[in-house]
Amino acid sequence: MVVDDSFYMQLSLNEAWKYQALTYPNPPVGSLILDAFDKIVTIDAHKEAGSAHAELLCCIEAAKSLGDDKIGKLSSPILQHEYLMKHYKDRFKDYKIFVTLEPCMHEGKTPSCALLIKHLGFSKIYIGTNDPNSEASGAIDFLKSANTKLFFGILKKKCDKLIYPFTKWQKNENFVFFKLAKHQNGVISGKRVSSNKSRSLVHKMRAKIDLLVIGGDTVRCDKPILDARLANSNNPPDILIYTSKDDIDRNIALFKIKNRKVFIEDSLKKINDYSFVMIEGGEGMFFHTKDIVDYYLMFTTSKFKPGKKINLDANLKSLHCFKNCSDTIEWFENIDKGKSKCTS
Amino acid sequence: MVVDDSFYMQLSLNEAWKYQALTYPNPPVGSLILDAFDKIVTIDAHKEAGSAHAELLCCIEAAKSLGDDKIGKLSSPILQHEYLMKHYKDRFKDYKIFVTLEPCMHEGKTPSCALLIKHLGFSKIYIGTNDPNSEASGAIDFLKSANTKLFFGILKKKCDKLIYPFTKWQKNENFVFFKLAKHQNGVISGKRVSSNKSRSLVHKMRAKIDLLVIGGDTVRCDKPILDARLANSNNPPDILIYTSKDDIDRNIALFKIKNRKVFIEDSLKKINDYSFVMIEGGEGMFFHTKDIVDYYLMFTTSKFKPGKKINLDANLKSLHCFKNCSDTIEWFENIDKGKSKCTS
Numbered sequence: 001m002v003v004d005d006s007f008y009m010q011l012s013l014n015e016a017w018k019y020q021a022l023t024y025p026n027p028p029v030g031s032l033i034l035d036a037f038d039k040i041v042t043i044d045a046h047k048e049a050g051s052a053h054a055e056l057l058c059c060i061e062a063a064k065s066l067g068d069d070k071i072g073k074l075s076s077p078i079l080q081h082e083y084l085m086k087h088y089k090d091r092f093k094d095y096k097i098f099v100t101l102e103p104c105m106h107e108g109k110t111p112s113c114a115l116l117i118k119h120l121g122f123s124k125i126y127i128g129t130n131d132p133n134s135e136a137s138g139a140i141d142f143l144k145s146a147n148t149k150l151f152f153g154i155l156k157k158k159c160d161k162l163i164y165p166f167t168k169w170q171k172n173e174n175f176v177f178f179k180l181a182k183h184q185n186g187v188i189s190g191k192r193v194s195s196n197k198s199r200s201l202v203h204k205m206r207a208k209i210d211l212l213v214i215g216g217d218t219v220r221c222d223k224p225i226l227d228a229r230l231a232n233s234n235n236p237p238d239i240l241i242y243t244s245k246d247d248i249d250r251n252i253a254l255f256k257i258k259n260r261k262v263f264i265e266d267s268l269k270k271i272n273d274y275s276f277v278m279i280e281g282g283e284g285m286f287f288h289t290k291d292i293v294d295y296y297l298m299f300t301t302s303k304f305k306p307g308k309k310i311n312l313d314a315n316l317k318s319l320h321c322f323k324n325c326s327d328t329i330e331w332f333e334n335i336d337k338g339k340s341k342c343t344s
Numbered sequence: 345m346v347v348d349d350s351f352y353m354q355l356s357l358n359e360a361w362k363y364q365a366l367t368y369p370n371p372p373v374g375s376l377i378l379d380a381f382d383k384i385v386t387i388d389a390h391k392e393a394g395s396a397h398a399e400l401l402c403c404i405e406a407a408k409s410l411g412d413d414k415i416g417k418l419s420s421p422i423l424q425h426e427y428l429m430k431h432y433k434d435r436f437k438d439y440k441i442f443v444t445l446e447p448c449m450h451e452g453k454t455p456s457c458a459l460l461i462k463h464l465g466f467s468k469i470y471i472g473t474n475d476p477n478s479e480a481s482g483a484i485d486f487l488k489s490a491n492t493k494l495f496f497g498i499l500k501k502k503c504d505k506l507i508y509p510f511t512k513w514q515k516n517e518n519f520v521f522f523k524l525a526k527h528q529n530g531v532i533s534g535k536r537v538s539s540n541k542s543r544s545l546v547h548k549m550r551a552k553i554d555l556l557v558i559g560g561d562t563v564r565c566d567k568p569i570l571d572a573r574l575a576n577s578n579n580p581p582d583i584l585i586y587t588s589k590d591d592i593d594r595n596i597a598l599f600k601i602k603n604r605k606v607f608i609e610d611s612l613k614k615i616n617d618y619s620f621v622m623i624e625g626g627e628g629m630f631f632h633t634k635d636i637v638d639y640y641l642m643f644t645t646s647k648f649k650p651g652k653k654i655n656l657d658a659n660l661k662s663l664h665c666f667k668n669c670s671d672t673i674e675w676f677e678n679i680d681k682g683k684s685k686c687t688s
Contacts, residue, residue, distance in 0.1 A: 001386075042347060
């Protein structure tokens with residue numbers, strides 16, 4: 001196979017997809033550094049808002065690869081950024097950096113990555129796509145004015161799909177994804193379909209979303225708690241129980257979780273009040289939300305089990321798949337979105 | 345993420361899995377070369393028996409990367425091997441080579457890869473697992489005696505799973521895999537479930553296997569040809585139609601294909617006479633063959649469709665997944681093999 005710019009960008013993309021839905025309100029971003037002789041020094045990704053950006057993480061690893069044993073001891077991205085700015089000016093001359101997204105220009109919770117890249121002297125920068133956030137963008141022009149040779153648009157379409165949720169947030173639109181756990185033969189019934197590691201990942205996502213939508217029957221039958229306890233989080237999402245009959249027992253654990261609202265409604269309109277929405281459910285919920293779901297997230301086990309499946313038509317497009325312990329995780333785009341206008 | 349020996353071996357494995365079931369009677373093998381500065385020069389895999397081995401393909405690319413414009417014009421692996429032996433002695437000193445399988449020692453249809461690696465002067469060789477073929481093995485001792493530093497057993501379990509079919513053939517046992525095409529929701533009914541690219545891959549496999557097993561109902565309903573026309577092959581597999589009623593119409597196209605035998609039997613015993621067997625079918629065939637299947641090969645589309653699924657229990661273990669155009673391809677090990685003794 002050809003080892004070219006696309007190969008390195010794909011490695012960056014693979015790393016970034018591991019953190020899809022976890023970086024809200026930031027976009028997931030992957031990065032990779034090649035040294036002066038094109039050895040891969042490191043591949044890394046932004047993991048959650050407030051923590052180091054992918055480019056900074058890669059620069060830290062590049063410093064460590066030069067024998068720096070101090071930078072790892074610094075306690076924050078701001079200190080690490082300062083340290084690199086102070087001690088590594090032009091030290092990465094002849095190095096190349098790949099980033100799935102245009103580096104940020106502005107100083108947010110962490111300092112500007114574009115400034116860091118210019119200051120550290122990278123000779124070439126490969127960027128997947130541009131930043132839809134007008135406040136953070138501008139890095140492309142800024143880096144072009146430096147001694148850095150800039151290559152834009154490597155695997156651009158793939159990089160755009162990676163940050164599609166972020167693109168929507170920038171336009172004040174919400175991003176809605178449907179999470180489904182199933183066996184190889186499509187069966188979704190049964191408790192704890194997916195592995196502990198996958199359940200833990202779902203809890204991490206629950207700690208990031210701001211609304212979780214679930215069907216009335218699931219609440220009646222399973223009495224789920226729907227918090228983010230496996231992620232040790234005190235930030236549970238608000239809950240919308242979508243049901244035509246309001247006979248939900250208010251004494252179940254779901255209603256006892258602090259710091260959240262629970263709505264019981266026969267409409268999905270509440271979704272419009274939230275930016276980042278996850279839907280969990282079965283065939284009914286799948287049918288009713290087909291027109292508003294942006295992405296589907298499937299956890300598929302390696303088992304065949306007797307039971308119920310979703311017996312509907314839907315055209316999705318696979319965006320990325322990877323292994324997570326015994327499950328296969330795959331993200332899909334909803335090709336049919338808005339086509340049938342069947343939502344209530 | 346850590347860029348270490350396992351990272352490079354995994355890249356070699358990823359490449360090799362693309363050719364699983366196509367290299368018969370050889371094992372699939374992946375290889376990767378790093379230059380003196382650890383730049384990835386190339387990643388390649390053995391594609392079919394009689395063609396160049398993975399190590400040779402990588403050495404050819406390494407020669408090209410040094411500006412050699414002659415080697416690409418040579419018409420056979422033997423000539424390319426000779427050319428490298430003549431012109432590249434010790435030229436890859438300080439280079440590293442990764443191979444998922446111990447390089448071959450013997451001269452088969454192509455010359456010895458171990459000899460080539462030693463002669464070209466690689467300073468380090470990383471081997472995934474050892475060759476179960478006693479005739480071809482011996483490379484590990486041979487290379488240890490050279491100036492080559494040898495690292496054995498990187499991702500050994502994964503490398504063993506990759507060559508499991510070959511391991512069985514070496515013991516004169518057969519290797520049986522079940523191919524299933526399905527939609528995301530597990531539905532297997534409907535014509536042409538998977539993409540043209542996946543169908544073309546299945547035809548390539550049909551040109552390699554020596555027996556294709558299929559159920560009587562599939563033959564009665566679909567009247568399939570079951571040749572390897574999409575692979576432009578004149579080497580169709582023999583066919584076993586597994587059915588309790590011998591009322592199959594002998595005038596359908598399936599019986600008109602040259603160079604093959606067709607058996608119609610109510611037992612699966614015929615499988616024991618063949619080394620490399622593919623089974624295609626639905627729920628009935630899945631149930632009856634659960635105890636003799638080694639690996640499952642799933643082609644899963646990105647669609648949901650109403651229809652029938654396989655409503656059975658089965659414990660598989662995922663070995664490798666990758667995208668093939670719009671489908672996801674995944675290989676599984678059959679954890680339940682031999683447990684229920686339910687085959688006829």
